[in-house]
Amino acid sequence: DIQMTQSPSSLSASVGDRVTITCRASQSITSYLNWYQQKPGKAPKLLIYAASSLQSGVPSRFSGSGSGTDFTLTISSLQPEDFATYYCQQSYSTLPYTFGQGTKLEIK
Amino acid sequence: QLQLLESGPGLVKPSETLSLTCTVSGGSISSSSYYWGWIRQPPGKGLEWIGSIYYTGSTYYNPSLKSRVTFSVDTSRNHFSLKLSSVTAADTAVYYCASVGAVAGRLDPWGQGTLVTVSS
Numbered sequence: 001d002i003q004m005t006q007s008p009s010s011l012s013a014s015v016g017d018r019v020t021i022t023c024r025a026s027q028s029i030t031s032y033l034n035w036y037q038q039k040p041g042k043a044p045k046l047l048i049y050a051a052s053s054l055q056s057g058v059p060s061r062f063s064g065s066g067s068g069t070d071f072t073l074t075i076s077s078l079q080p081e082d083f084a085t086y087y088c089q090q091s092y093s094t095l096p097y098t099f100g101q102g103t104k105l106e107i108k
Numbered sequence: 109q110l111q112l113l114e115s116g117p118g119l120v121k122p123s124e125t126l127s128l129t130c131t132v133s134g135g136s137i138s139s140s141s142y143y144w145g146w147i148r149q150p151p152g153k154g155l156e157w158i159g160s161i162y163y164t165g166s167t168y169y170n171p172s173l174k175s176r177v178t179f180s181v182d183t184s185r186n187h188f189s190l191k192l193s194s195v196t197a198a199d200t201a202v203y204y205c206a207s208v209g210a211v212a213g214r215l216d217p218w219g220q221g222t223l224v225t226v227s228s
Contacts, residue, residue, distance in 0.1 A: 001171075032212065032213060034212070034213070034214045034215065036215070042220075043204055043218035043219065043220055043221050044155065044204075044215070044218055045218075046214055046215060046216040046217075049209070049212050049214035049216075050212045050214075055214075055216065087154070087155055089155075089157075089215065091212060091213020091214065092213075094160070094168045094213070095168065095170075095171065096157045096159065096168070096169075096170040096171065096172075097145075097157040097160075097213060098157060099154060099155040099156070099157065100154075101154050102154045102155075
C-alpha cells in the first residue's frame with residue numbers, strides 16, 4: 001500500500017491567517033492527489049483534485065500544489081467556515097486508494 | 109446533478125453480514141466516467157477505502173478486507189451494494205458511498221453516510 005502522511009495532525013489558526021497543510025506519499029504518485037474537507041457529522045467534500053485543480057464551486061482561497069511525493073494544501077485567508085478536518089487521498093494505485101490520517105484545523 | 113444515498117440496517121450482530129445499498133440519482137450508474145466506491149470511517153477516526161466497482165462488475169477491493177467484502181451492481185435499479193461478512197465491533201463505522209472519477213480517481217460526490225453499529 002502507498003502510505004500517506006499528513007502534517008500537522010492538528011493546527012490552531014485565526015480568521016484571516018494563511019494556512020498550509022502538507023501530505024507526503026511513501027512513493028511517487030505523480031499528480032494523483034486529492035484533498036477533501038470534512039465537517040463534523042458530514043461527508044467529506046472534494047476541494048482539490050489532481051494535486052492542483054480546484055473543484056467547481058470551491059472558493060479560490062483554496063489551492064493545491066506538488067507532485068511526486070510531496071504536496072501542500074494552502075488556504076490563503078482563513079474564513080470561519082474553513083475550520084474542519086482535511087484529508088489527502090492518493091488515486092495513483094487502486095490497490096488500495098489510501099488517505100492521510102487527517103489534519104484538524106481549529107480556531108485559535 | 110449526481111446524488112448518492114446509502115441505505116441499510118444500522119445495527120448488525122457480531123459474526124453476521126453487513127449489507128448496504130447505494131442508490132444513484134441524477135445520472136446513470138452505467139456511465140463510463142465513473143467507478144462506484146465505498147469508504148468507511150470508524151467513530152472519531154480517519155477514512156478507510158473499502159474498494160470500488162465498475163458498472164460492468166469489475167471490482168477493486170482493499171486487500172485488508174478482501175476476504176470478507178463483496179460488491180455488486182444493479183444497472184436496472186441504478187444502485188450498487190456492499191456486503192461485509194463476519195463482522196466484529198471493529199467494523200462499526202459510518203459507511204459512505206461515492207462516485208470515483210475514472211480518470212483522476214477523485215471522489216465526488218459522496219453520499220451522506222450511514223452509521224452501522226456491530227453489537228449483540
